[in-house]
Amino acid sequence: QQQVRQSPQSLTVWEGETAILNCSYEDSTFDYFPWYWQFPRESPALLIAIRPVSNKKEDGRFTIFFNKREKKLSLHITDSQPGDSATYFCAASNNRIFFGDGTQLVVKP
Amino acid sequence: ETAVFQTPNYHVTQVGNEVSFNCKQTLGHDTMYWYKQDSKKLLKIMFSYNNKQLIVNETVPRRFSPQSSDKAHLNLRIKSVEPEDSAVYLCASSFLGGRATGQLYFGEGSKLTVL
Structure with a gap:
């Protein structure tokens, strides 16, 4: 059973639009939810993260919305830029880290 | 600044050969x-x-x-590679199995191509 699921698999938006990437999880003991982004030919790197005590985490144009009851979270990227084009991984951890399959985001100029 | 170092970054080999990848982290992670x-x-x-x-x-x-000689080094050996082993192998490090912050620090990756 996959512990972390992401949707959509791929997403294309125009520059300036808001991109919404979705994530859901299975295990209620997860206590940390990081998002990683990965640019072509590079390794994943931490973008932003949230703990279940909060329902929102903001960092510039990037915001995580967290719904503990529904075991769902989403990453909103406002004013999307072509430089945001990357693969975004949602992850969840307790004493182990589980990754989703990623969302490939393309921002068209 | 890279703090997780992997070697080699690329390796091309044939089916049945042995391959080793090395990883070292300088972050003091456990x-x-x-x-x-x-x-x-x-x-x-x-x-x-x-x-x-x-x-x-x-x-x-x-x-x-x-194989791990100490907490700063982790190697990976593939005894007899198969075509499906072609991939990028990423080494990463963190504190306390990721529980403390969940943040992983990745190396640049070792891309394996099996012919």
Whole structure:
């Protein structure tokens, strides 16, 4: 059973639009939810993260919305830029880290 | 600034050969990982070491074997490579198995191509 699921698999938006990437999880003991982004030919790197005590985490144009009851979270990227084009991984951890399959985001100029 | 170092970054070999990848982290972390990333970008955990002890050993073929001499080093040996082993192998490190912050620091990756 996959512990972390992401949707959509791929997403294309125009520059300036808001991109919404979705994530859901299975295990209620997860206590940390990081998002990683990965640019072509590079390794994943931490973008932003949230703990279940909060329902929102903001960092510039990037915001995580967290719904503990529904075991769902989403990453909103406002004013999307072509430089945001990357693969975004949602992850969840307790004493182990589980990754989703990623969302490939393309921002068209 | 890179703090997780992997060698080699690229390796091309033929079916049946042996391959080794090396990883070193200078962050003082106590946990290191090997991930396999395929052509579809899927990240699959292979092994995890905490203070030189194997704490996760996902179901991977027996031809894969990790080795750790200390908490700063983690190597991966593939005894007899198969075509499906072609992938990028990512080394990562963190504190306390990721529980403290969940943040993983990845190396640049070792891309394996099996002909």
